[in-house]
Amino acid sequence: MDYSIETAEKNGIVPSKSESNLPRNGLSIDCYRRAVGRPAREGGIRPATKVPSRRRKFYNSGVDSAFFIDLKLRIGFDGLDADNLHSLREVVEPAVAEVSDHFHEWLFRDPSARAVFTGGPAQMEKQRRVFADWVRDLFNGAYDFEYFQRRIDIGRTHVRVGMPQHYMFTSMQVVWQKLQEVIRRSGTPNAEAKLDSLHRLLVLETAVMLESYKDHYSQRLREEERTVAEERLTQSEHLAQIGQLAASLAHEIKNPLAGISGAIQVLRDQMDGDDPRQSVIREILGQINRLDATVKDLLVYARPRPPEFRPCDLVATTHRVVKLTREAVSLRNVPIAVHAESQVPPVPVDPRQIEQLIMNLVLNAAHACKMGGRIDVYISSVDRTAVLEVVDQGVGMTPEVRERAFEPFFTTRAKGTGLGLPICRKIVEAHKGTITLHSEPGKGTTVRVELPQTWA
Numbered sequence: 001m002d003y004s005i006e007t008a009e010k011n012g013i014v015p016s017k018s019e020s021n022l023p024r025n026g027l028s029i030d031c032y033r034r035a036v037g038r039p040a041r042e043g044g045i046r047p048a049t050k051v052p053s054r055r056r057k058f059y060n061s062g063v064d065s066a067f068f069i070d071l072k073l074r075i076g077f078d079g080l081d082a083d084n085l086h087s088l089r090e091v092v093e094p095a096v097a098e099v100s101d102h103f104h105e106w107l108f109r110d111p112s113a114r115a116v117f118t119g120g121p122a123q124m125e126k127q128r129r130v131f132a133d134w135v136r137d138l139f140n141g142a143y144d145f146e147y148f149q150r151r152i153d154i155g156r157t158h159v160r161v162g163m164p165q166h167y168m169f170t171s172m173q174v175v176w177q178k179l180q181e182v183i184r185r186s187g188t189p190n191a192e193a194k195l196d197s198l199h200r201l202l203v204l205e206t207a208v209m210l211e212s213y214k215d216h217y218s219q220r221l222r223e224e225e226r227t228v229a230e231e232r233l234t235q236s237e238h239l240a241q242i243g244q245l246a247a248s249l250a251h252e253i254k255n256p257l258a259g260i261s262g263a264i265q266v267l268r269d270q271m272d273g274d275d276p277r278q279s280v281i282r283e284i285l286g287q288i289n290r291l292d293a294t295v296k297d298l299l300v301y302a303r304p305r306p307p308e309f310r311p312c313d314l315v316a317t318t319h320r321v322v323k324l325t326r327e328a329v330s331l332r333n334v335p336i337a338v339h340a341e342s343q344v345p346p347v348p349v350d351p352r353q354i355e356q357l358i359m360n361l362v363l364n365a366a367h368a369c370k371m372g373g374r375i376d377v378y379i380s381s382v383d384r385t386a387v388l389e390v391v392d393q394g395v396g397m398t399p400e401v402r403e404r405a406f407e408p409f410f411t412t413r414a415k416g417t418g419l420g421l422p423i424c425r426k427i428v429e430a431h432k433g434t435i436t437l438h439s440e441p442g443k444g445t446t447v448r449v450e451l452p453q454t455w456a
């Protein structure tokens with residue numbers, strides 16, 4: 001064991017320049033020297049030959065050398081303790097396996113502790129090995145910065161594996177009880193003083209592991225938050241670009257489309273009513289209408305108008321939308337019912353936008369019910385909030401579809417554009433409301449819209 005001051009200074013245990021520069025928590029210089037690792041049997045302090053950085057940090061951790069020195073001071077851990085512990089090395093060595101078995105038997109009895117070992121038996125075995133090494137290390141006699149650093153690693157690993165922090169307290173208690181038993185029964189001289197030293201070291205261990213656990217845990221949280229924020233930013237930049245592109249493209253398409261439509265209608269008007277080409281013309285006009293609707297959707301999505309708020313009767317609007325849906329040939333057979341509370345006060349909204357919102361939701365529900373199922377639309381008013389729910393018993397969504405349903409251009413329908421729900425979300429957000437979606441594959445979907453009934 002090397003207790004020389006050079007080694008202590010190299011390891012950073014002893015403060016680099018003048019000890020008086022460091023806070024000593026009111027302790028005398030002698031006491032301070034003992035606490036920072038000076039062996040009790042050595043005399044005064046020699047000047048440092050090489051001056052290492054006084055506050056060494058480990059990794060990105062806030063736990064640094066000053067923290068370690070301060071801890072030793074607080075706990076009163078000194079060179080005498082180091083000697084005591086080192087003298088127990090030979091005593092504990094033959095019992096390391098016994099201590100480890102005892103600890104792991106206790107640990108693995110608890111199902112929630114076992115659940116931490118997601119790597120199964122191989123990981124449990126690995127922990128047994130590193131734990132045994134840790135027990136040996138307790139008695140190695142050198143409680144320097146390398147020792148301290150090894151303890152910081154443990155805290156970090158425990159954060160990585162998701163070990164709940166409070167396990168550390170109960171674990172230390174189990175280790176402490178077992179080591180006391182081993183040491184007392186060995187008949188080693190001066191056992192009580194040595195146990196005192198061991199107790200101090202275990203307190204030090206717990207404090208370092210908890211501190212580094214806290215550090216790494218908050219660091220991980222910060223990193224996760226940053227990743228989420230960055231992803232959100234990239235996505236919104238991406239959407240803004242798509243929006244710009246879509247808007248200019250839609251403008252380019254709109255006018256030629258109107259021109260084509262007009263020209264075709266001129267041709268149609270020149271044909272006899274029973275001309276066989278009439279059906280081709282109808283097909284062309286149908287496709288042009290579809291394109292026109294898509295272009296309009298694109299424009300609404302990319303360049304939404306700010307809402308013009310007016311009092312709106314939500315129930316009447318819903319009935320109007322439902323009537324229109326019933327008229328659509330392919331959706332004629334889907335039963336739709338509107339259930340409204342008798343008293344739904346007028347809601348301050350942009351009536352045209354809200355009509356589009358309800359239309360998109362009802363159309364989605366109707367498409368989902370083509371192979372069977374019904375649609376119920378509920379309208380109510382709760383705590384100055386208008387609530388509109390479109391409930392269908394259609395095909396429902398898989399978790400993947402649900403996750404992406406509000407993404408622009410995401411569609412599972414051959415004739416879909418994938419702008420229905422993104423437009424709904426934009427409209428609801430412009431009205432300072434909320435839109436939520438619950439869906440189960442094979443059972444159906446519920447979309448709930450809440451709109452404030454107070455004027456902004």
Ligand code: HEM
Nearest residue numbers: 113116117123127130131134153154157161163167171172
């Ligand atoms: C006194 C208590 C404990 C000590 C001294 C201890 C010690 C250690 C050490 C030294 C490592 C290796 C650290 C490294 O990567 O450098 C480790 C890893 C680990 N510990 Fe602990 N541990 C304790 C309690 C626990 C508890 C209570 C659990 C679970 C509930 C646990 C689960 C693990 C797991 C899963 C690993 C990762 C093994 C791997 O590398 O895959 N430990 N522990």
Ligand SMILES: Nc1ncnc2c1ncn2[C@@H]1O[C@H](COP(=O)(O)OP(=O)(O)OP(=O)(O)O)[C@@H](O)[C@H]1O
Nearest residue numbers: 364365368396411412413416417418419420421445
């Ligand atoms: N009520 C619903 N039931 C099951 N799936 C739904 C429902 N509403 C939406 N979806 C799923 O979400 C996707 C996106 O819906 P969205 O309304 O945005 O686009 P779309 O209906 O495919 O096309 P369009 O732009 O014509 O509305 C749909 O393709 C469908 O897979």
Ligand SMILES: [Mg+2]
Nearest residue numbers: 360364420421
């Ligand atoms: Mg849709």
